Amino acid sequence: MTTAPRFAGTYADLAETDRVAGRLYTDPAIFDEEMAKIFYSTWVWVAHESEIPEPGSFKTTYVGQQPVIVNRDRKGGFNTLLNRCRHRGATVCDQSKGKANGFTCPYHNWSYALDGKLRGIPYPEGYEGVVEKGDFPLQKLRTESYAGMIWATFNLDAEPLEDFLGDAVPWIDRFFKQTNGYPVKVTGVHKFRFKGNWKIQLENTTDGYHFPMVHKSWMVSVDTETAEMMSFMNDPEAVTHDLGNGHSIAIMAPENSDLDIDDGAPLQPRFNHLVEELEASGEYTPEQIRRIIRSIHGAGFNLNTFPNVSFSLSFFRVLIPISVDETEIWHMALGMDGGPESVNRERLRIHEHFQGPFGFGSPDDAEGWDRVQLGAAGAPAMPILVNRGLNRETPSAEGWPTSHVTDETGMRGAYAMWKKMMSHD
Amino acid sequence: MTERGLTDVRADSLADPRVLRAVELIWREARTLDEKDYPAWETLFTDDGIYVIPIDPATEDFAASLNLIYDDARMRRMRVERMMQGYSPSAVAAARTIRTISRFTVDEVSDTAVTLTSAQVLVAYKRGATEILGAELTHTITLSDDGDRIALKVVRLLNSEDAVNASGYLL
Numbered sequence: 001m002t003t004a005p006r007f008a009g010t011y012a013d014l015a016e017t018d019r020v021a022g023r024l025y026t027d028p029a030i031f032d033e034e035m036a037k038i039f040y041s042t043w044v045w046v047a048h049e050s051e052i053p054e055p056g057s058f059k060t061t062y063v064g065q066q067p068v069i070v071n072r073d074r075k076g077g078f079n080t081l082l083n084r085c086r087h088r089g090a091t092v093c094d095q096s097k098g099k100a101n102g103f104t105c106p107y108h109n110w111s112y113a114l115d116g117k118l119r120g121i122p123y124p125e126g127y128e129g130v131v132e133k134g135d136f137p138l139q140k141l142r143t144e145s146y147a148g149m150i151w152a153t154f155n156l157d158a159e160p161l162e163d164f165l166g167d168a169v170p171w172i173d174r175f176f177k178q179t180n181g182y183p184v185k186v187t188g189v190h191k192f193r194f195k196g197n198w199k200i201q202l203e204n205t206t207d208g209y210h211f212p213m214v215h216k217s218w219m220v221s222v223d224t225e226t227a228e229m230m231s232f233m234n235d236p237e238a239v240t241h242d243l244g245n246g247h248s249i250a251i252m253a254p255e256n257s258d259l260d261i262d263d264g265a266p267l268q269p270r271f272n273h274l275v276e277e278l279e280a281s282g283e284y285t286p287e288q289i290r291r292i293i294r295s296i297h298g299a300g301f302n303l304n305t306f307p308n309v310s311f312s313l314s315f316f317r318v319l320i321p322i323s324v325d326e327t328e329i330w331h332m333a334l335g336m337d338g339g340p341e342s343v344n345r346e347r348l349r350i351h352e353h354f355q356g357p358f359g360f361g362s363p364d365d366a367e368g369w370d371r372v373q374l375g376a377a378g379a380p381a382m383p384i385l386v387n388r389g390l391n392r393e394t395p396s397a398e399g400w401p402t403s404h405v406t407d408e409t410g411m412r413g414a415y416a417m418w419k420k421m422m423s424h425d
Numbered sequence: 426m427t428e429r430g431l432t433d434v435r436a437d438s439l440a441d442p443r444v445l446r447a448v449e450l451i452w453r454e455a456r457t458l459d460e461k462d463y464p465a466w467e468t469l470f471t472d473d474g475i476y477v478i479p480i481d482p483a484t485e486d487f488a489a490s491l492n493l494i495y496d497d498a499r500m501r502r503m504r505v506e507r508m509m510q511g512y513s514p515s516a517v518a519a520a521r522t523i524r525t526i527s528r529f530t531v532d533e534v535s536d537t538a539v540t541l542t543s544a545q546v547l548v549a550y551k552r553g554a555t556e557i558l559g560a561e562l563t564h565t566i567t568l569s570d571d572g573d574r575i576a577l578k579v580v581r582l583l584n585s586e587d588a589v590n591a592s593g594y595l596l
Contacts, residue, residue, distance in 0.1 A: 096586065188480060188491020191588040217513040221503040328588050333491050341489075348491050356591075358478060358494045360507055363515035363591035370552075 011422040015415045018390055019383035022376040025197035031324035034198075038307050038421050039064030043144075043151040043164050045309035045318065046070045046080055050148065050185045050337065051097065056114060059097040062320050063152055068141065069093050069103065070150060073114040080152035081116045082139035092138070103138070116140050147172050148184055149309075167243040167400065171303045175311040177259040178295040180288070182336035186316075187348060190331040190356030194366040196373035198307075198321035199418070201329060204365060205302045205310040205317055206240060206250045206410030208232060209388060214368055218353070218360040225268040229253045229297065232405050240389075240409045241400035246306025246417025248410030252313075256300025259291070267293045277342050284340070292343055296350065298334075304410055306417050315351060325373055331355040331362065386411040437531040444531055447539035447566035450573050451526060455545075458595050459522050463505040466595075471567055471574040472498055478580045478596060493582075493589065508595075519593030520551035526562065538576065540565045545580070549592055559583040560596060 014021040014030075024030060044063045047070040051059050058071035060083060067083035069092075083091045085105040092103040092112060102119060104111040111120040116138035121127055141152040144161035146169065151161055162169060176184055194201075204210070212219065212233055219227050230252060232238035237254040255263045267275065271293050278289045298314025310317040316332040333351040335344035354361035376384065389407020396402040403409040434440050439448070450469065457466045470476065478493040487495050496504060508516045528544040540563065547558045565577040580596045582589060 190480075190491070190493065191586075192591050193588045194591070214514065217507040217510065217516070220510075220512065221507060345488060349495070352492055352495055353500075356493055357589045358591070358595075360503075360513075363593055364513050366591040367515040367518055367593070374552075 011419050015419040015422075016383075017412060017416075018387035019385055020415055021380065022378075022382050022384055023380035024199060024384070025373055025376045026324065026380055028324045031197070031321070033422060034418075035064045035321070037424060038418070039321065040066075040154045041421065041424075042155065042158060042307065043153050043161055044307065045149060045305070046143075046152045047078075047150040048148055048184065048186050048316065048332070049078070049145065049150060050183065052078070054099065056099045056101060057097075058093065058095075058100060060093055060095065063141065063154065064321065066154075067091055068152065069138075070143075070152070071100075071114055077115075078143050078145060078150050079115055080141040080143040080150075081112075082141070084139070085110055086118065086136040086138065112138050147176055164245060165305065166245050166247065167398070168245075168247040168249075168303060168305050171243070171249050171301070172311065174258055175299045175301075175303055178298050178314060179334070179336045180259075180292055180295055180339065182339040185335050185337035186332050187335040187344060188333045188351070190333075190351075190359070190362070191328060192357040192362065192366065193322065193326060193328045194369045194373075195326055196369040197324060198319050198327045199414075200369045200372050201317075201319045201327055202304070202307065202414055203386075203408075203411045204369070205304045205312060206248050206414070207408070208238070208240070208250055208252060208405040209407075210365075210368065211252075214364045215354075215361050217364065221360055222353070223268065223270045225270070226297070229256075236404070238405040239396075239402050240405050240407055241396055241398075241402050242409050242413030243400055244413070246414045248304045248413045249301055250304070250405050250410055251301040252405055253297070253300035256294070256297065259295050259299065262290070262294065271296060271346070274340075274342055274346060278340060281340075292336075292340065296343065296346060304414070306414055314347060315355065327369075329362075386415060437534070439529055439531065441531070441534060443534055443536065443539055443568060444529075444541070446568060446573055447541055447564065448529055450566055450575070451541065451543065451562075451564050454575065454578075455524050455526050459524055461508070461519065461594070463508045463595070467501055467505045469575050470498070470501065470578075471576045474498065474501075474574065474576050474578075476501060476575075476578045478582065478585070480585045482581060482585060493585065494580075494595075504595075513593070515591060515593035517593075518551070520549040520556070522547055522549045522594050524548070532563070536568065538565060538567050540577075545596070547596065549594065551592060556590065556592070558589075558596065 052072045055074045058069050060069050069081045069083050071079050085092050087110050090105050090107045092105045102113045109122045113119050118133040118136045143152045232252045240250045242248050251257050278284050303311040308319050318330040320328040386408040389403035393401055393403040454469050476496040477487045481490050484490045507513050524547040526543050526545045530542050532540040543562045545560045545562050549556045561581045563579040567574050567576045
């Protein structure tokens with residue numbers, strides 16, 4: 001990527017430590033460079049292993065604006081393949097998920113194996129001495145996984161995934177404690193779009209400040225205990241850490257930030273019916289039941305990994321940039337594969353209550369984000385402020401810049417990574 | 426075998442007065458939703474009525490699946506409260522809607538309940554953008570001297586598995 005910035009000034013001028021220019025949301029030239037310098041240069045999350053459980057299982061998604069297939073091959077390995085026939089460019093897979101022995105282009109029936117190898121060309125005599133099949137596989141992205149989470153990158157020289165995740169790794173481990181030893185399973189996906197730039201969503205997952213205002217209608221609809229769990233505005237234990245590489249963690253419910261540590265607090269009465277059912281089944285010890293119920297709301301934090309996936313309380317939050325002013329969001333519900341069905345169902349109901357286009361939370365987020373995009377069109381050079389909490393930000397024992405969960409420490413970390421990647425020619 | 430007269434009504438005919446009562450309620454519900462009169466809409470349901478917008482186009486087991494909406498009376502009460510109370514920015518700025526329901530077919534009919542399937546075309550307008558949402562509806566309407574009520578409403582959106590935009594209104 002050697003393209004020079006197509007606007008006056010440098011990215012350092014547009015993204016200072018405590019503010020970013022409004023044009024970061026609105027300038028199509030900046031968006032194009034973000035695709036090249038971020039989404040086609042670093043690790044982008046594409047799937048959880050439970051979405052492709054068997055050899056031949058696949059899903060289709062996007063890395064930046066480019067369509068990809070993520071699948072599991074016969075050896076159990078994960079592949080991420082550009083969904084583009086090598087002949088004339090048609091997509092070779094049109095399903096959002098499924099199981100297949102390979103992929104055949106609908107146009108001239110060139111067919112590809114699960115690992116992308118070109119297997120067959122109809123009427124091949126016209127290609128004798130012209131096309132060697134070995135030279136025309138589906139383009140393969142580098143694919144690596146950690147804890148069942150699968151990332152891919154077009155950049156063959158990218159650092160190893162775990163190095164990129166860095167200090168986010170132990171928090172990923174903590175996040176998955178909510179399935180209590182059962183394998184993690186994606187149990188459903190809410191998808192919606194908002195008319196705004198992808199970074200507005202990137203910021204939101206580490207924006208504790210908006211919660212009691214934007215989500216007041218959700219807060220007043222839930223039981224007292226759940227509302228108290230999310231009442232972190234004046235809780236000094238609720239903090240945000242900038243973990244480096246653009247990743248951050250916003251701890252909203254500190255008592256649930258490590259589910260191995262039981263604070264002994266009473267279980268929420270709203271789940272009494274589940275406790276009784278699990279007790280009656282005779283399949284679980286009292287300790288297991290307590291642990292399972294304590295985990296229903298998830299991990300107590302939002303772990304934001306740059307640039308496109310957040311481990312958010314009890315679900316994954318994925319962003320897909322569509323254009324400079326449109327972004328698709330996936331909220332992926334999680335359950336315990338083989339765990340108590342009644343608890344998995346309760347998790348679905350909790351997810352429906354807040355998430356998705358008809359939830360009590362997501363539509364209000366989307367309204368705020370749409371309004372940011374509309375307003376940011378005014379005075380494109382006028383800064384967007386990300387300076388909340390600079391007056392109380394200090395390094396943690398681990399050396400992470402740390403402030404209150406309502407502060408914008410995580411956003412500052414994400415923009416520092418953005419600036420670093422965008423300034424790299 | 427008796428010959429059918431011109432005025433005889435087939436078992437699954439829309440001309441069945443019981444079916445007409447159900448159609449009338451469904452149309453009244455549609456207008457109530459377009460007018461965003463959610464407290465009135467809530468009263469159209471039976472106490473154990475279910476309102477569901479599934480994601481999986483094939484599922485009948487809504488409890489075991491993730492849905493866009495899966496409301497019993499308690500959730501419906503909270504949803505109406507949320508839509509009316511003024512705390513929700515998306516409800517305050519909701520799109521205006523107009524919906525047409527037609528293509529009714531009769532699935533079941535008795536003296537106490539009617540199940541109808543229909544097609545809904547909803548047009549929503551907000552901030553210069555017009556959006557169309559197509560859906561197949563299934564209503565089970567209970568018939569009673571105290572008033573007919575919705576016992577089940579299933580909204581199967583054409584695009585339920587893809588992005589459905591959050592627009593602050595109900596289907």
